[in-house]
Amino acid sequence: MGTLADHIEAHIKKMLKSSGDNSVELSRAQLANDFSCVPSQINYVLATRFTLERGYIVESRRGGGGYIRVVHVQVEDDLTHAVNLLRSIGSQLSERQLENILARLKDIGVISPRECRLVRGIVQQEVGTINQGKDVLRASLLRALLFYIIESES
Amino acid sequence: MGTLADHIEAHIKKMLKSSGDNSVELSRAQLANDFSCVPSQINYVLATRFTLERGYIVESRRGGGGYIRVVHVQVEDDLTHAVNLLRSIGSQLSERQLENILARLKDIGVISPRECRLVRGIVQQEVGTINQGKDVLRASLLRALLFYIIESES
DNA sequence: ACAGTTAAGGTCAGTAATAGTCAAAGAAAG
DNA sequence: CTTTCTTTGACTATTACTGACCTTAACTGT
Known part of the structure; x- marks a missing residue:
């Protein structure tokens, strides 16, 4: 429910x-x-x-x-928006920020619910394997995955 | 039991x-x-x-x-080899190992030449942003990207 | 105008309901 | 006997929900 x-x-x-x-x-x-x-x-x-x-x-x-x-509010076209979101990811990323970004991308249709889940799962799994620098790894992984998704779909 | x-x-x-x-x-x-x-x-x-x-x-x-x-999430049979390669990636990965794995994946046709370049570029870019733990990040990124590629193409 | 009354919405701290982490103890395997 | 896997429990973190108390704006009668 x-x-x-x-x-x-x-x-x-x-x-x-x-x-x-x-x-x-x-x-x-x-x-x-x-x-x-x-x-x-x-x-x-x-x-x-x-x-x-x-x-x-x-x-x-x-x-x-x-x-x-x-x-x-809807701003620019979706792809531009996605790229901006991607740019806005700094060198560190908290779990909450990750969730917000994913929710937003799913919202504007840049990623599907399945992709959203996959990315979240992958990031979580990877982050879980280390003890230090979790926020840094989260930022890198999300940037990398989103970059790949956007690149390979455009 | x-x-x-x-x-x-x-x-x-x-x-x-x-x-x-x-x-x-x-x-x-x-x-x-x-x-x-x-x-x-x-x-x-x-x-x-x-x-x-x-x-x-x-x-x-x-x-x-x-x-x-x-x-x-189910992966197709002909990707078993790729999945095994993925599994073999440990917690750390040198640049040399990265190249070897990418080459093999390209050879067996799991990733296209374009994807190979893309992945290499993304990993290089991300690894370049940090000073410590490059090998750890490389391993995480490669696992993440490959898993994503395999998942979304199966 | 003014003061009082009514009709909104805002804040915050506390409680409850979940799940996560980590280290240590115990059990099983080699 | 040593190493690895399993199990436990104390402590932590997160999210949802509630209620008492606060603030703001409009209306009303004199």
Whole structure:
């Protein structure tokens, strides 16, 4: 199945897809009510799944008539974007950054779910074999694999 | 008979077989409970029996709603040789060894001349960015790239 | 205008639910 | 007897979820 957070995430993404303009306005209280949870759960989902790194901008206003707007930003064409993401990988990469980048690439369709899983698995496996410099190895491996994928598909 | 680890391994493989899509999601705590052992025993089994080398990818998530997913990725028969070569790559790899392996893979037609150049270039590029542990990185990168190539072309 | 009320949303720290790591003890194999 | 594989458990890390308390904006009556 999946957690409540996963379901709320999916729900918001579905709304975004059917919105026509990649943005959706929601009521925190209403959404929390629909999912039978506390309002702050919505903040949790937004904070963990709809980050800028993953391509989302979240704006909100308090008070009467308040709202939360989630915008899915799409920049350049996908390949350019992928290359930029690749460039943004520094000499070190945490596990979380790796996840965010993979999620983003999968999102824009540069890699398939299967490729995403493969890359994640490979990186994890390799990183698991060493004790020092895990972040450095992660960065190198991801760059190498993505570079290969992009090169061989273009 | 076999050890506990063997039984757990067999159990997971059985689940995989009857899964239809070569992947299965399990709960570490639940499985440990079923086999009356400590949870970390499951990690041991996964680490020793469900490695990439043997054709498995293991993904997991901690926290509430956490899980462990085991995916079995199948490689074709005519790539067995390549897989064996892959296995033979140790934890360190000199430049010379790298060349030898690439040459052999190109010879037996597992990678094309273009892929050979690509891999060599990527490895060189990455290895050039660090000062220590070049041999370790070379081994990791080659394993990763070859595994990816073999996987995505089978 | 002003003050009070109502109607949003935000923060943060704590609890619970999972899984991961590592080293040491125990068992099996050579 | 030595080495390698298995098993355990204490400690750590991560993710999800909740609730009490805080902030902001609009509305309302005088």
